[in-house]
Amino acid sequence: MFTWENTWKEIEDSDTTIAVVPIGSTEQHGTNLPLASDSIITARVAEALADSLNAYLTPIIPIGTSPEHMSFRGTLTLTDDTLKAVLTDIIHSLTKSGFKTIIVVSLHGGNYVLWSYFISQLGKQFPNASLLVADLQHAWDEAYKGAGFTTPSMHADECEASLIASLRSDLVGPHAIDFPNPKDQLKGARLDPVGFPLDVREVSPWGALGEPSKGSREKGDLFWEVFLRIAVQDVRRQAGL
Numbered sequence: 001m002f003t004w005e006n007t008w009k010e011i012e013d014s015d016t017t018i019a020v021v022p023i024g025s026t027e028q029h030g031t032n033l034p035l036a037s038d039s040i041i042t043a044r045v046a047e048a049l050a051d052s053l054n055a056y057l058t059p060i061i062p063i064g065t066s067p068e069h070m071s072f073r074g075t076l077t078l079t080d081d082t083l084k085a086v087l088t089d090i091i092h093s094l095t096k097s098g099f100k101t102i103i104v105v106s107l108h109g110g111n112y113v114l115w116s117y118f119i120s121q122l123g124k125q126f127p128n129a130s131l132l133v134a135d136l137q138h139a140w141d142e143a144y145k146g147a148g149f150t151t152p153s154m155h156a157d158e159c160e161a162s163l164i165a166s167l168r169s170d171l172v173g174p175h176a177i178d179f180p181n182p183k184d185q186l187k188g189a190r191l192d193p194v195g196f197p198l199d200v201r202e203v204s205p206w207g208a209l210g211e212p213s214k215g216s217r218e219k220g221d222l223f224w225e226v227f228l229r230i231a232v233q234d235v236r237r238q239a240g241l
């Protein structure tokens with residue numbers, strides 16, 4: 001695997017033409033998890049993929065689209081158009097220096113442009129490369145079951161608290177404030193087309209949509225063990241590698 005800590009020559013001499021591009025977010029994750037949660041989680045998966053493919057892991061884009069969290073201090077958001085422009089420029093850079101397979105990885109569900117028509121249009125701009133947004137849903141579902149999570153996954157919940165506890169326990173604070181049964185509690189709220197609140201603070205004043213107090217490092221470790229293994233298999237298949 002190669003990163004921006006390598007030289008251009010090391011990357012060129014390796015003959016790798018695969019790049020992995022992680023995109024995270026900087027957004028509130030309740031009262032006990034860091035703003036960087038999605039970026040930390042995304043970086044871990046991207047690293048595992050790049051490692052298995054001996055690919056160039058680009059620096060993470062640490063800000064995504066997070067308009068629904070903007071009423072919590074510290075959250076940063078790009079507009080859809082900015083994220084599209086940044087991604088286009090990065091892919092342009094990679095193809096110009098010879099990369100042929102570009103795999104975009106994001107575990108921030110709110111980066112909606114990554115799962116939109118825009119991506120297939122973007123791919124057409126670069127006919128000499130293949131562009132893939134990693135589909136990690138199957139790996140996520142399998143790992144979710146494997147880790148024994150009991151509550152549905154939404155935001156700053158049991159699952160995310162466990163994943164961060166496993167990767168960066170030093171960043172998990174002691175004062176989790178739960179928001180149980182988010183689906184029921186969101187009835188009547190202003191929601192986007194995928195059922196996420198348009199303004200999280202309007203429904204959950206402390207920011208969680210789930211029960212972060214139920215998270216644990218043990219569950220997180222179990223999740224990662226299954227998730228990384230299946231994610232690598234799935235993405236290799238999706239990319240035809």
Ligand SMILES: [Zn+2]
Pocket residue numbers: 029037038108155156160
């Ligand atoms: Zn998150």
